[in-house]
Amino acid sequence: MSNPVSQAITWLNDPLNWTNPGGVLDRLGEHLVISAGAVGLACLIAWPLGLWLGHRRRGGTAIVVLANITLAIPVLATLTILPLTFLGFGRPAVIVALAIFAVPPLLATAYTGMTEVDPQAREAAIGMGLAPHQVIGRVELPLAVPYLAAGFRTASVQVVATATLAVFVNGGGLGQIIGAGFGLGMVTGGGQILAGGLLVALLALTVEGVLAGAQRLVTPRPMRRRLRVRTGAQPAT
Template structure:
């Protein structure tokens, strides 16, 4: 049978989606385990790891970007930090973390993916805050607002579209990168691809790649809709006119 036929068979078999023994099992310590032969379980684990990585990155990048952007300082440092983080090869980081005391598995993946997710959030948050028109800031100060009020009530709402775009980019890139987890004993959809390649089931590997691509595109589409909803209406109207 052809590779495409094998991929179709794998995707249209119910057992591939729910697993031979269900989606979940238990580890020796009683904790929940995602079954490796269930596509749905691997999707949930994939999204869980992606959310954890982006959550860590956002917790660090958002406050830093908001603070530096409000002060209009540290633009050069922000660019350097973002570029250095981008330049780090994710697979190399995974290998280093797995070989360290962190160990193999999902923990190493989450940390490496968080480093990869950090730059878009930091850069867009800083640019959004620092890019607010100086006249708008001066008008707000002229009305008696404090620095904190200007940051939260004037600059932040205007920066939301760029911040949302950075989060969207970060999440989509992370979802597309997490499949590397399977190379260091982690879970997620990469398990399908790595296992299939190791056993020369290339149709299954193709199916796994299609699932990853579909998931990444779906997440990007959903976040695009959310980005539009959180963008203030006047800014949406201005973008529509400019287009």
């Protein structure tokens, strides 16, 4: 009897597993839609709040507390609770649950990006007669872009990896492949389970690599070391 590794290789090399309805290509598309929707929703919530509080130099403690509380809530718990609300089972509940999970790094890095703006640059802009919204749009926001990119990268990778749990609420994505493998049993479906896990890992690494390159492009060289120190692996803490 072949081992799970050889079964996974065989499963991945079968074109029908990629092109059939519910195959890898379909599940990959669902996974990307779910992840993009969750990160997009989280950005709509976290960035305006973080940028405004950072501009006002207020709410730093509240952001840390909120981020830590949000991170303390297991994603699986929110995935279990939200389908029981008006959202129901399926993609909307998954997107909202993952958006909650993505808010902390986006919120923290947006706030940090604004507070790290050189006060002299801000004072010079005010001295030139710029209104508060002009100071934000023309001075502070461009200087905070590298921090926003760092938070976006962290949140996106976390969401892509965690979106696998959507299988528990019929949300679609690559987790469906893993769930179907468990349904077949470890002896028969072990290769499919391993193949699904490898696909999720490869997708997360691809997103990490692409966004790391994008972050590097928007970050001036003198800021790169400081940005790594400020954001770290857990930018919400």
